[in-house]
Amino acid sequence: MEGDDNLAHERNKAEFDVNEMKIVWAGSRQAFEVSNRMSRLVASDPVFDKSNRAVMTRKELFKNTLRKSAHAWKLINELCLSDEESTIFKYFMDQPGFLDLHWRMFVPAIKGQGTEEQKQKWLPLANKMQIIGCYAQTELGHGSNVQGLETTATFNPQTDQFILHSPTQTSSKWWPGGLGKVSTHAVVYARLITNGKDHGVHGFIVQLRNLDDHSPLPGITIGDIGVKFGNGAYNSMDNGFLMFDKFCIPRDQMLMRLSKVTREGKYVPSDVPRQLMYGTMVSVRQTIVSNASVAMARAVCIATRYSAVRRQFGSQNGGVETQVIDYKTQQNRLFPLLASAYAFRFVGEWLKWLYTDVTQRLEASDFATLPEAHACTAGLKSMTTSATSDGIEECRKLCGGHGYLWCSGLPELFAVYVPACTYEGDNVVLQLQVARFLMKTVAQLSSGNAPAGTTAYMGRAKHLLQCRSSIQKAEDWLNPAMVLEAFEARALRMAVSCANNLKKFENQEQGFSELLADLVEAGIAHCQLIVVSKFIAKLERDIKGKGVKNQLKNLCYIYALHLIHKHLGDFLSTNTITPEQASLANNQLRSLYSQLRPNAVALVDAFDYTDHYLGSVLGRYDGNVYPKLFEEALKDPLNDSVVPDGYHEYIRPFIKQDLRSARL
Numbered sequence: 078m079e080g081d082d083n084l085a086h087e088r089n090k091a092e093f094d095v096n097e098m099k100i101v102w103a104g105s106r107q108a109f110e111v112s113n114r115m116s117r118l119v120a121s122d123p124v125f126d127k128s129n130r131a132v133m134t135r136k137e138l139f140k141n142t143l144r145k146s147a148h149a150w151k152l153i154n155e156l157c158l159s160d161e162e163s164t165i166f167k168y169f170m171d172q173p174g175f176l177d178l179h180w181r182m183f184v185p186a187i188k189g190q191g192t193e194e195q196k197q198k199w200l201p202l203a204n205k206m207q208i209i210g211c212y213a214q215t216e217l218g219h220g221s222n223v224q225g226l227e228t229t230a231t232f233n234p235q236t237d238q239f240i241l242h243s244p245t246q247t248s249s250k251w252w253p254g255g256l257g258k259v260s261t262h263a264v265v266y267a268r269l270i271t272n273g274k275d276h277g278v279h280g281f282i283v284q285l286r287n288l289d290d291h292s293p294l295p296g297i298t299i300g301d302i303g304v305k306f307g308n309g310a311y312n313s314m315d316n317g318f319l320m321f322d323k324f325c326i327p328r329d330q331m332l333m334r335l336s337k338v339t340r341e342g343k344y345v346p347s348d349v350p351r352q353l354m355y356g357t358m359v360s361v362r363q364t365i366v367s368n369a370s371v372a373m374a375r376a377v378c379i380a381t382r383y384s385a386v387r388r389q390f391g392s393q394n395g396g397v398e399t400q401v402i403d404y405k406t407q408q409n410r411l412f413p414l415l416a417s418a419y420a421f422r423f424v425g426e427w428l429k430w431l432y433t434d435v436t437q438r439l440e441a442s443d444f445a446t447l448p449e450a451h452a453c454t455a456g457l458k459s460m461t462t463s464a465t466s467d468g469i470e471e472c473r474k475l476c477g478g479h480g481y482l483w484c485s486g487l488p489e490l491f492a493v494y495v496p497a498c499t500y501e502g503d504n505v506v507l508q509l510q511v512a513r514f515l516m517k518t519v520a521q522l523s524s525g526n527a528p529a530g531t532t533a534y535m536g537r538a539k540h541l542l543q544c545r546s547s548i549q550k551a552e553d554w555l556n557p558a559m560v561l562e563a564f565e566a567r568a569l570r571m572a573v574s575c576a577n578n579l580k581k582f583e584n585q586e587q588g589f590s591e592l593l594a595d596l597v598e599a600g601i602a603h604c605q606l607i608v609v610s611k612f613i614a615k616l617e618r619d620i621k622g623k624g625v626k627n628q629l630k631n632l633c634y635i636y637a638l639h640l641i642h643k644h645l646g647d648f649l650s651t652n653t654i655t656p657e658q659a660s661l662a663n664n665q666l667r668s669l670y671s672q673l674r675p676n677a678v679a680l681v682d683a684f685d686y687t688d689h690y691l692g693s694v695l696g697r698y699d700g701n702v703y704p705k706l707f708e709e710a711l712k713d714p715l716n717d718s719v720v721p722d723g724y725h726e727y728i729r730p731f732i733k734q735d736l737r738s739a740r741l
């Protein structure tokens with residue numbers, strides 16, 4: 078059977094309304110319409126071609142990214158795209174570049190931390206891209222430990238200026254995207270010093286380059302930090318370094334919405350939590366969770382379509398071979414990833430709601446939910462990006478040898494995606510923030526304060542610490558209350574176990590250091606509970622379309638039960654379930670895989686990705702894999718000539734046994 082016949086046959090088997098599922102995936106009919114229109118607008122424009130990124134030199138790749146960015150900006154203006162449309166348009170451009178940092182970090186940092194006057198001055202320039210900005214926080218010596226940054230901003234009352242200085246090599250800014258070659262400005266984080274006193278890290282708007290000829294301003298040393306992981310991939314981004322040599326900026330360029338420095342040099346501390354200074358990171362972490370579902374879906378779409386096209390073994394007497402998607406091992410690796418894509422989509426929707434809610438509360442000076450918002454954004458960013466990076470790599474392996482080809486789309490996707498485990502907060506460091514939050518919540522349980530939000534379940538500690546799961550047969554694992562209870566009991570018991578172990582240490586910080594590995598596991602268990610509970614909550618909503626809810630139910634329970642299988646040690650060692658109940662979960666999982674199987678291709682079609690966005694010969698909508706693999710191979714520059722360059726110098730001497738003449 079040809080690839081296109083395979084996929085057409087798969088699509089005919091679907092038991093649900095794919096068009097309605099597309100709307101559930103997009104979040105609303107309107108969101109679907111925008112996403113569909115923007116992705117096709119990008120795909121139809123030859124400037125956004127991505128086919129030769131792997132064979133471009135770094136300079137070519139970078140210049141091509143500038144070209145794409147300029148073209149995108151021109152189209153956004155000509156077509157009067159809304160903010161929502163232009164964000165999605167840039168996303169489907171699928172080209173990491175300075176625009177990401179300008180719009181996602183520089184502009185939000187000014188919006189969140191600038192005074193009204195500062196916003197009035199800087200935002201119109203930034204919104205029209207008359208200045209281009211980046212987010213310069215990380216230094217050569219410190220990234221995770223923000224309080225350990227070394228760059229100084231010393232107030233000089235004589236000139237009413239701050240003097241920015243990099244006192245050591247390790248204080249050089251290192252990593253900011255867009256800094257190396259493009260940005261004219263940056264929001265720079267530096268230690269504020271007034272009257273010889275260090276007030277800790279604060280944000281400043283700093284001009285870096287001359288607006289006429291783009292040269293760095295005197296007192297500024299700046300450049301790109303060099304080639305990063307993978308061909309093409311994130312190398313389109315100019316991650317940069319920056320050093321200040323007593324560089325002066327006016328006082329009104331300190332971001333002063335939170336704390337201030339007066340004309341006399343008096344420091345006026347913030348009367349709101351100083352952590353609001355970290356607000357830009359919280360906002361980006363929230364969007365990274367939604368992006369995780371997109372990246373996971375992209376990899377899964379490629380692996381699912383290819384698994385339906387690919388056949389190996391199983392033929393008798395020359396008949397058709399088995400589609401590899403029919404092997405239970407393939408399903409056991411692939412279907413949980415498909416379920417994870419949907420799970421991350423829905424938790425991303427919820428996190429967006431939570432973030433909007435906390436933002437509105439902060440505007441009304443209600444800071445009560447800030448720790449929860451920080452824990453959720455940090456923990457879910459960590460959990461979903463780790464799972465997605467691993468998932469993309471698993472999808473590559475699911476595609477066998479061809480998955481290793483650049484044109485499968487998976488190596489580049491992995492190389493672009495994997496730094497998400499590090500940027501915007503290292504995943505272990507962020508998960509430890511969740512653990513701290515959990516330890517505080519557990520410590521307060523005896524005080525009578527009922528925990529709220531995502532830790533509300535801890536208020537039922539008495540029950541959850543001693544309950545035994547009442548699962549008796551495999552179908553019980555489709556009971557939402559029973560599944561939730563298992564995840565709640567496991568998460569609570571792991572957190573309480575850490576808290577009890579902490580008590581054994583006289584010094585709590587030392588205890589925390591000793592127990593770091595267990596604390597991370599407790600944080601992950603809590604985050605997995607959040608994802609499962611938000612998926613279950615989604616099923617309780619009104620979901621339209623023939624068979625759509627049924628498919629979502631299958632995916633939800635596949636997500637939950639595969640986690641039980643993967644983290645069985647946690648569930649058994651906390652006595653949350655018995656080995657027999659675990660075995661029933663496995664039986665149920667196998668049955669769910671069989672139910673999902675005929676719908677697999679339609680479930681990835683529901684992502685509505687264009688072939689342009691997927692960028693994969695293996696994941697093509699028409700399944701026409703083999704002829705296109707040949708086409709791609711023939712395009713490789715090595716195939717430009719039949720006899721390769723270097724033949725006469727380095728190959729012929731071997732064959733003719735005249736190695737003395739080889740030019741070594």
Ligand SMILES: CCCCCCCCCC/C=C\CCCCCCCC(=O)SCCNC(=O)CCNC(=O)[C@H](O)C(C)(C)COP(=O)(O)OP(=O)(O)OC[C@H]1O[C@@H](n2cnc3c(N)ncnc32)[C@H](O)[C@@H]1OP(=O)(O)O
Pocket residue numbers: 168171172173177178181212214215220221222223224254310352353355356358359361365368447448451489490493499500501502503506510513
């Ligand atoms: C194939 C091609 C595909 C192409 C695809 C293209 C698609 C593009 C999509 C792109 C998507 C996104 C683009 C993003 C681009 C990424 C850019 C990356 C940018 C960066 O990385 S910027 C730098 C980020 N840096 C960090 O994240 C640093 C991490 N560290 C910290 O955040 C903190 O320092 C900390 C570790 C969390 C805290 O450390 P510490 O405890 O020492 O901190 P403090 O003493 O300052 O605070 C203590 C107190 O405060 C609480 N707290 C900490 N942070 C926050 C917060 N943000 N909000 C609220 N509260 C906070 C902390 O919990 C403590 O509370 P406690 O006292 O214990 O109650």
Ligand SMILES: Cc1cc2nc3c(=O)[nH]c(=O)nc-3n(C[C@H](O)[C@H](O)[C@H](O)COP(=O)(O)OP(=O)(O)OC[C@H]3O[C@@H](n4cnc5c(N)ncnc54)[C@H](O)[C@@H]3O)c2cc1C
Pocket residue numbers: 178212213214215218219220221222251252253254311316496499500501502503504505506509593
């Ligand atoms: C592609 C990319 C883009 C980036 N873009 C930007 C940008 O635009 N702007 C910007 O300012 N920065 C940017 N960064 C920097 C990024 O935010 C930092 O690299 C990140 O915050 C991690 O910090 P680090 O590099 O100092 O890691 P480190 O903290 O040095 O981590 C090294 C190891 O130590 C472990 N570790 C560290 N602290 C602890 C602890 N307390 N407990 C247990 N383990 C610990 C970590 O888990 C990790 O395994 C970017 C980075 C990358 C890779």
